[in-house]
Amino acid sequence: GESVGLHLPTLSVQEGDNSIINCAYSNSASDYFIWYKQESGKGPQFIIDIRSNMDKRQGQRVTVLLNKTVKHLSLQIAATQPGDSAVYFCAENRRISGGYQKVTFGTGTKLQVIP
């Protein structure tokens, strides 16, 4: 597999503060990036996405920033709430041979919200 099997780093944030979760992606050919939230024992859920021709995209309480120069992606969560506690993964999408798409995941970050 292509994901690195490292243990998850943890980010602890006070409720109400802003959270910033970072991700380094590996392939400069990736053209589309997605952030997912995964709660314990469940599959990942879509949060927000961004195309490679953009450097910022905003959603409700979330903002994704893309820096292609250093292959870095970040997810900003405003006014973090206890329900935001989960593991967050970035994913990169690229086209491979045969016209197929391939999605691979970063190592993930565990967000702990302190009430």
Added chain:
Amino acid sequence: GAVVSQHPSRVICKSGTSVKIECRSLDFQATTMFWYRQFPKQSLMLMATSNEGSKATYEQGVEKDKFLINHASLTLSTLTVTSAHPEDSSFYICSAQRPIVSQGRQLYGYTFGSGTRLTVV
């Protein structure tokens, strides 16, 4: 919309037996589905890409004969763990791809199943 159903959610099997995991897209057709494996406190590791009507593409290091993938229809892909051993115990997750329009372009959306916790004893 865009719901993926994965079954079973949990399974315990004896070493040496085979286990089949199903992944169904309920309200859309998925020409491509992905199978991931996740160990505790780790990221999702792509095992294989399943394309409807053709052979799956396996990632390097994933045994084709051990993890059999069948994508016989546009709404169903199955992963069979053959001759399971305790080291195969893990969380297996499928993802179904669908075309979407986002940011003014056709892109792809990925909907994940809820995962299957496999324990081999």
